[in-house]
Amino acid sequence: MSSWYMLTVVGEDRPGIVAGVTAALFKGGCNLGEASMMRLGGSFTIMLMVELGGSDDVLQQLVEPVARSLGLHVHIDSIEGQLHRHREPDVSITVYGADKTGIVARVTAVLAEAGLHILELESDVAGNRENPVYVMHIEGYAEKSIDLLRSALKVVECDGIEVSLEAVDTMIG
Amino acid sequence: MVELEILTYPDQRLKQVSPPVRQFGEELRVFIARLEFTMRGSPGGVGIAAPQVGYFQRIVIVDVSAKPKIPGHGRMVLVNPEILSWEGMTRGREGCMSVPDFTGNVMRAERITMTAFDEEGNLQEYLCEGYEARAVQHEIDHLDGLLFLDRLVSRHTDLFRRKKYDNKICNYSA
Numbered sequence: 001m002s003s004w005y006m007l008t009v010v011g012e013d014r015p016g017i018v019a020g021v022t023a024a025l026f027k028g029g030c031n032l033g034e035a036s037m038m039r040l041g042g043s044f045t046i047m048l049m050v051e052l053g054g055s056d057d058v059l060q061q062l063v064e065p066v067a068r069s070l071g072l073h074v075h076i077d078s079i080e081g082q083l084h085r086h087r088e089p090d091v092s093i094t095v096y097g098a099d100k101t102g103i104v105a106r107v108t109a110v111l112a113e114a115g116l117h118i119l120e121l122e123s124d125v126a127g128n129r130e131n132p133v134y135v136m137h138i139e140g141y142a143e144k145s146i147d148l149l150r151s152a153l154k155v156v157e158c159d160g161i162e163v164s165l166e167a168v169d170t171m172i173g
Numbered sequence: 174m175v176e177l178e179i180l181t182y183p184d185q186r187l188k189q190v191s192p193p194v195r196q197f198g199e200e201l202r203v204f205i206a207r208l209e210f211t212m213r214g215s216p217g218g219v220g221i222a223a224p225q226v227g228y229f230q231r232i233v234i235v236d237v238s239a240k241p242k243i244p245g246h247g248r249m250v251l252v253n254p255e256i257l258s259w260e261g262m263t264r265g266r267e268g269c270m271s272v273p274d275f276t277g278n279v280m281r282a283e284r285i286t287m288t289a290f291d292e293e294g295n296l297q298e299y300l301c302e303g304y305e306a307r308a309v310q311h312e313i314d315h316l317d318g319l320l321f322l323d324r325l326v327s328r329h330t331d332l333f334r335r336k337k338y339d340n341k342i343c344n345y346s347a
Contacts, residue, residue, distance in 0.1 A: 084274050086274055086275070086276075088268075088276060089266075168265075168266050169240065169243075169265075169266075169304065170217075170266040170267065170268050170276050171219060171220075171265060171266070171267045171268070171304060171307050171308055171311065172215070172216075172217040172218050172219060172267075172268045172269065172270065173218065173219060173220035173221065173222075173235075173267065173268075173269055173270070173308050173311040173312050
């Protein structure tokens, strides 16, 4: 009987982190599922679904040597998740503006109120130290209606934040 | 009528190039009817290519008329289609009956002109735009052994593209 775990790995970015971690998992008989891996700031981050016929302690022991040698911090959660549970986004939202505290909280609050279910969110700070520009891209699912999300965003647009919302209509061929 | 079986990746037959149709007639019409029946039996399907049902000839059907507010030609049977010109690039989300449980973003031309024979063997010309142009390009790719997986773009690419192209991106239902 195998179980799924969410393996979180964070460490100072350097070449070989993905190869090192996944090789250790492969040698330990793990099956890998969906993942998000990226450099954020100077750190490299991994969120990875791992399937294993053993406990979280076994998984911890598998990644311990590579984590130690590459200076990685590891966290493991037992999850109920499974593969093939994708949910299709029907709306794509981009937000940008002069970086100031509270943009994310403000925008996501009005969107949540209007029924947005966020499936993915990526954000970045562009510009330079003197004039930082915040850029955020969201893909999500409108639990109520896209028009409701559109009118909700009008409120935050007045604050000097640029917002664009586009319906996503997936073409199935 | 019985739906044809859809081949799904990693079936390597989906990766082959299909030769053109040489003969028009009853056999072709019967096949096209079954291909269309199969497309209409797939939830949300707006297009289908013959190789998806294991018939390796250059035949495509596209019909986006089930989508509200999207302009198009209605039912198009495209035999030996040839795209003559491409204009503009836009990002849009695609899925495929041959690649279940996965969708992704693909760059496609916004407008294409094309010739194709209809099921009777008459040469037709088309100008397709937006969502319909996307469907046509997706289906013609199948004739060349290409899946949308071969053309995926990363999310970061999207953000950079947005800076370069200020025309509508992904706005197929507006």
